[in-house]
Amino acid sequence: MTDKEKLVVKFGLCLENGKWYSKKENAHPHLIFTDGYYHKTDLLGLVCRINKLCFAKVKYFRQNIDRFEPLKYDMEQGFIKTELWDVEFFRHQASGLIIDLRYLQTITVYENFVKLCDKLDALELQATRPERTEF
Numbered sequence: 001m002t003d004k005e006k007l008v009v010k011f012g013l014c015l016e017n018g019k020w021y022s023k024k025e026n027a028h029p030h031l032i033f034t035d036g037y038y039h040k041t042d043l044l045g046l047v048c049r050i051n052k053l054c055f056a057k058v059k060y061f062r063q064n065i066d067r068f069e070p071l072k073y074d075m076e077q078g079f080i081k082t083e084l085w086d087v088e089f090f091r092h093q094a095s096g097l098i099i100d101l102r103y104l105q106t107i108t109v110y111e112n113f114v115k116l117c118d119k120l121d122a123l124e125l126q127a128t129r130p131e132r133t134e135f
Contacts (some may be wrong), residue, residue, distance in 0.1 A: 003043050003085040010086060011050055022039035022050075043084055051101045056113055067124065069093055103127070 003007075013020045013032060017128075020038060021029040033049050047057040061068070070087035073081045079089065079098065088094065090099045097120070107113045 007085040053103050067093055092120055094127040
């Protein structure tokens with residue numbers, strides 16, 4: 001099974017008339033993406049679309065995915081490393097900061113997302129800067 005197929009199973013998506021829908025119990029079907037989008041985009045694009053993240057966030061994570069570790073939360077083990085198709089959180093590797101994908105949904109003003117990116121960049125610089133010792 002491919003990672004895209006695993007993502008479809010995880011979210012219970014159904015393909016009807018060239019469109020992928022989320023069908024949850026006691027809820028109307030919700031359009032997630034077209035089949036064309038499913039085939040043409042990468043796994044990260046699908047994850048971001050399912051989590052309703054804007055293109056700026058998709059672009060940022062595509063360019064910087066190597067700086068993040070995908071995580072999910074387990075009731076007994078806490079945060080555990082996972083594969084991208086199963087991601088619920090990203091851990092910024094340089095700082096250890098954990099970012100919930102649901103939190104990213106709440107950032108609706110582009111400038112606020114830029115501030116978050118700047119903060120992550122600053123934390124990364126701080127983590128890579130050698131400590132000064134005084135004599």
